[in-house]
Amino acid sequence: MLRLDVESGSVLIDCGMFQGRRQESRHRNRQLPREAVHSDAVILTHAHIDHSGNLPTLVKAGYSGSIYATPATQDLAAYMLRDAAHIQQADAEYLNRKHARDPDHDPIEPLYVDADAVRALERFVAIPYHRRFTPIPGVTATFLDSGHILGSAEIVLDVKEGGTSRRVVVTGDLGRAKLPILRDPEIPPAPIDYVVMESTYGDRVHGPAARMHEDLERVVRAAIERAGKVIVPAFAVGRTQELLFVLHDLRRRGRLPAIPVFVDSPLAVDVTSVFRKHPESFDADTRALLEDRGDVFSFEGLTFCRSREDSMAINEVEGPAIIISAAGMCEAGRVLHHLRNNVEDERNTILIVGWMAQHTLGRRLVERQRRVRIWGVERDLRAQVVVLNAFSAHADRDDLVAFAEACGASTRKFFLVHGEPDPQRSLAAAMKERGMRVHIPRRNDAIELE
16 A cells, blocks of 8 residues: 655555465554554555455544545455455454364454445445546546556546646556457556556566467366366456456367366356456457357356355366366465365366465465465475466566656656565666666655655
8 A cells, every 4th residue: 555645635545455474464454554544535446455455444443535446446346345354254263263272372353344344345436447536635536547457547646736736647556468358558648757656577577468378278288188177276356257268269269178167266256247247448359259259258168156065066076177266376265175175186287377475375386385384284285386477467577667668758756666676676677777767665665756
């Protein structure tokens, strides 16, 4: 999260859930800064939990203002925040039962419950792309499409204060050009004074998006030859729908046999229905496909699993299958059941198609650690692990540099956020080589804009 302070008040941008080591995560997510709670308005860039997931905590702590978001982000958040509450409650109940006889175990309380999520949702105000709004006096905001997930937005903030005007752009998470389904990221209008830019993949270049189809086909065919299953930890928003889109295309063209495909995530089921409601966010090619073929997120052999019984029934499936399940970083949700049941079988494949934060189970899988801990039990990692960065919805180094250059030479300074130190330093070096002024703020830094 970051906060913009002006004479007339303050605007908080995003209020996400920190993901990392369990104890650190619990502490940081509970201890929201006092300044955040006392903000006058909140603007949400998109619905991913690392950007939206602590909004119920914020409201629970006393925040009473509006939360501005695009219509698609509001619709997604209606499912995601309640799902986050449900997962926290379920995990707390499980761990408390498991350690009930341990005298050193401190009972775990969820950050928030469903009622808290609902109270946060009551504060949402939906604003379409390109429509100016005034979150606080003296600050005018506009959402532009960031191309990251459905409804994701860059925020253009025009600030008038003390007889001067400044334009501050907050990118949120930037997407990649030429990805399926969504439009490409927009370039904010000049002149721009300051840009707060994400840096997640600032030290690497993704494979071409066009390889998504052939890479997925290769991984699935290899698993079929071993009579194994493909387990895909996937974000319920964006990544799951991209996978279904590509699988739909591969099936349609006869590139993959009709093996069972399971989407085991009630949230992903709901989110897919939200995608169907928002064709205004799709690119021209996807809209044309919808007109020609109908539902591009469904095909024969696909099963959406909502109930616990449907999820458990997947364990009985013999032979090759694809299991797409949340949560994306493998820190919670039904994917943990499937990893527990399949991680020690060398015939199986764990397919990583998204960013994995430090100190998460997902990152340990990416690093191919010999043993991984799932629900407190160490297990041998014998399954194949394949990482496909072509599926990433984050801009890579070249995309980020190109975006920065497109913002114009008049931009006074770029602030790099939302990235680990190495990617940030690498991106900063690449930008400085091109004559840009770059600063990497530290946590809790206060910066006065010139």
